[in-house]
Amino acid sequence: MDAFVTRKKRKATGSPGPDSSNHLSEPCSHHDPEEEPTDVKLAMLSSLHPGIDQETLLDFLLAHDGSVPATSESLRAPPPPAKRLGSSVVSQASLRSYTTASSISCGPLPxxxxxxxxxxxxxxxxxxxxxxxxxxxxxxxxxxxxxxxxxxxxxxxxxxxxxxxxxxxxxxxxxxxxxxxxxxxxxxxxxxxxxxxxxxxxxxxxxxxxxxxxxxxxxxxxxxxxxxxxxxxxxxxxxxxxxxxxxxxxxxxxxxxxxxxxxxxxxxxxxxxxxxxxxxxxxxxxxxxxxxxxxxxxxxxxxxxxxxxxxxxxxxxxxxxxxxxxxxxxxxxxxxxxxxxxxxxxxxxxxxxxxxxxxxxxxxxxxxxxxxxxxxxxxxFHPRLTPRCRCGIATVLRVVQKKRDNRGRYFWMCHAGNVPGKEGCTFFQWAEFDDDGNPKFKLETAGGGKDTSTVSAAATNN
Ligand SMILES: O=C(O)CCC(=O)C(=O)O
Ligand SMILES: [Fe+2]
CATH class of the missing domain: 2.60.120.590 (Alpha-ketoglutarate-dependent dioxygenase AlkB-like)
Incomplete structure (x- = not known):
């Protein structure tokens, strides 16, 4: 596990990096070392220090300028970190009495x-x-x-x-x-x-x-x-x-x-x-x-x-x-x-x-x-129909969540990089749907693959 924190993180070559998720369970595991640094770092720290809650991990991570090895080392050092006191939890039975008069009198708001x-x-x-x-x-x-x-x-x-x-x-x-x-x-x-x-x-x-x-x-x-x-x-x-x-x-x-x-x-x-x-x-x-x-x-x-x-x-x-x-x-x-x-x-x-x-x-x-x-x-959305990348694996559908320019745009990308022992390829393709969410697949690219070098820039840091 030590190698896990000390190894330098690797950037997938040519990867568009428009990460939208960071999930530690199926079926949603995605990560991108460049785009979700804090989440990913927290996931790493969580797996190294399973007994410490995320808020504490985040505090320590911030205190160590985002360095996972330094944070981990500090968390290992005795005495174990005290639980955060004075937590920022705000608790109440209902918000009804806090919302504006209009939201109470008019029912749910448009x-x-x-x-x-x-x-x-x-x-x-x-x-x-x-x-x-x-x-x-x-x-x-x-x-x-x-x-x-x-x-x-x-x-x-x-x-x-x-x-x-x-x-x-x-x-x-x-x-x-x-x-x-x-x-x-x-x-x-x-x-x-x-x-x-x-x-x-x-x-x-x-x-x-x-x-x-x-x-x-x-x-x-x-x-x-x-x-x-x-x-x-x-x-x-x-x-x-x-x-x-x-x-x-x-x-x-x-x-x-x-x-x-x-x-x-x-x-x-x-x-x-x-x-x-x-x-x-x-x-x-x-x-x-x-x-x-x-x-x-x-x-x-x-x-x-x-x-x-x-x-x-x-x-x-x-x-x-x-x-x-x-x-x-x-x-x-x-x-x-x-x-x-x-x-x-x-x-x-x-x-x-x-x-x-x-x-x-x-x-x-x-x-x-x-x-x-x-x-x-x-x-x-059966994988028989969805675009395939050069790895021969059906690609995954993701959405640009952060970057304002392309926010809400969907794309297909290679996911093989998540498989232990495998490297992913650079496949990236914007996804298109009709208004009812039915996919419009580009036949010429399904089974083939498109290099991301030009399109990826549009989604980077989404
Ligand atoms: O346990 C839950 O409530 C949520 C689980 C979840 O988010 C998931 O399986 O994707
Ligand atoms: Fe979920």
């Missing part, structure tokens, strides 16, 4: 008249009230979602499944890092199972542990589907001015895959990331069901970045790559709560499950939390 975001730099705003969550985040929360018995049965079933879950390994710079929690992937039929194993690529590699959906997961799927579709319609009516977002699919949301995460104890977590859009398409919606102990799901908006201020100095640690730049919002996800991540979530926000110092034990799961993300894999 997008143009958003209530002022009450999170602020360096602070974590804790939201509990579903109305607040709907108004201030791109999510809908439904508490006590399933009949109690169904929730418990599902929890028991998945706790048993999770005994054989594994941490997912991926490549970070030249090193192999394990996700800070375990997970399993489920699909509907044996046919889909074979397809997923042999045709789809996750994080640059085939996923060997694909499982057939369990009876309880299947039973609950229909309820999740109904609730998510209702939530989407409600969101469109109340937040998007009655019209779905551009590139959002007009088709009903129909889950056909489920990632199940197990967080075994308070320290298990998932770092800041956006979920990978490769098989979901743009403006994807995800239904996320939580069981067992309550954990904090944090969200933060990705702040745009001007080209002029790119690469200026070490200040980047203090702005958009800092999770505290605009403030985080913590949504508490208790047992049996369904969180709908709406169409604006993956493109414009990042999310994480922060390590906790302690958790309230759950009568069934003890200190464990199970999370299921139901996903709608769209047939039009």
């Amino acid at each position: 997008p143009s008249k958003k209530a002022k975001l009450l999170s602020r730099k360096g602070a974590t705003l804790h939201l509990f009230d579903p109305l607040d969550i709907g108004e201030h985040t791109p999510c809908t929360i439904i508490h006590n979602f399933l009949p109690q018995e169904d929730a418990n049965e599902l929890l028991v079933e998945l706790l048993d499944e999770s005994k054989t879950f594994e941490k997912i390994s991926f490549k970070l710079f030249d090193n192999v890092v394990a996700s800070p929690h375990t997970s399993g992937f489920y699909v509907g039929t044996y046919g889909e199972l074979e397809q997923q194993k042999y045709e789809y690529v996750y994080n640059g590699a085939r996923l060997s542990d694909v499982r057939k959906i369990t009876p309880q997961l299947e039973k609950v799927k229909a309820r999740v589907q109904t609730a998510v579709n209702l939530a989407i319609q409600e969101r469109i009516r109340t937040r998007y001015g009655g019209k779905k977002l551009r590139y959002q699919s007009p088709q009903p949301w129909c889950p056909n895959a489920a990632f199940v995460n197990c967080y075994n104890g308070p320290q298990e977590s998932v770092g800041w990331h956006s979920d990978q859009l490769t098989y979901l398409g743009p403006r994807a919606v995800i239904g996320s069901l939580s069981l067992g102990v309550t954990r904090e799901f944090r969200v933060r908006r990705v702040l745009p970045k001007d080209r002029d201020t790119d690469n200026n100095d070490g200040d980047s640690l203090l702005d958009e790559s800092n999770p505290d730049a605009e403030g985080q919002i913590a949504i508490h996800l208790p047992h049996n709560s369904l969180l709908v991540m709406h169409a604006e979530m993956q493109e414009e926000w990042k999310h994480s499950v922060a390590p906790a110092q302690a958790v309230d034990p759950h009568p069934v799961s003890g200190s464990r939390r199970i999370n299921i993300t139901y996903r709608d894999y769209r047939p039009e």
Whole structure:
């Protein structure tokens, strides 16, 4: 592991570097050494010092001018770092009484008249009230979602499944890092199972542990589907001015895959990331069901970045790559709560499950939390159809999140660099969709590849 921090980081040759995610779990693992320095550095430090929370790691990283080896050394030195006291957590039961008169009297605000975001730099705003969550985040929360018995049965079933879950390994710079929690992937039929194993690529590699959906997961799927579709319609009516977002699919949301995460104890977590859009398409919606102990799901908006201020100095640690730049919002996800991540979530926000110092034990799961993300894999994004790079691997779909010029533009890029033992190629291609998010593939480039040397500049430092 020491080599891991002391080795000089490698820049992928010719890589366009428009990173949009930094995820320590499937199916969203991306990283880019140049674009997400703080997140990546925090991920490295987290894996080296799993017992230390991210806020403390960030404090130390800042104190050591962003140097991972120096930070790590200092964290190793006795005495162990004290827990940050006087944390910036702001807690309240509801924001109703804090919002403007108009937002109270007129109901949900149209997008143009958003209530002022009450999170602020360096602070974590804790939201509990579903109305607040709907108004201030791109999510809908439904508490006590399933009949109690169904929730418990599902929890028991998945706790048993999770005994054989594994941490997912991926490549970070030249090193192999394990996700800070375990997970399993489920699909509907044996046919889909074979397809997923042999045709789809996750994080640059085939996923060997694909499982057939369990009876309880299947039973609950229909309820999740109904609730998510209702939530989407409600969101469109109340937040998007009655019209779905551009590139959002007009088709009903129909889950056909489920990632199940197990967080075994308070320290298990998932770092800041956006979920990978490769098989979901743009403006994807995800239904996320939580069981067992309550954990904090944090969200933060990705702040745009001007080209002029790119690469200026070490200040980047203090702005958009800092999770505290605009403030985080913590949504508490208790047992049996369904969180709908709406169409604006993956493109414009990042999310994480922060390590906790302690958790309230759950009568069934003890200190464990199970999370299921139901996903709608769209047939039009089957890897048979999506562009291939020179590595012969289906490329991944990503979006420019930061750089103002190309913010919101999608692109396909090689992902092989994430595979242990492999180098990625320079494939880059802007992705095009019709207004309903259906891909328009350039036939001449599918299976071929395009060098990024000219187009990449447009996306660099996104
Ligand atoms: O555990 C959660 O609530 C979120 C998990 C997650 O973000 C993911 O699997 O992509
Ligand atoms: Fe996620």
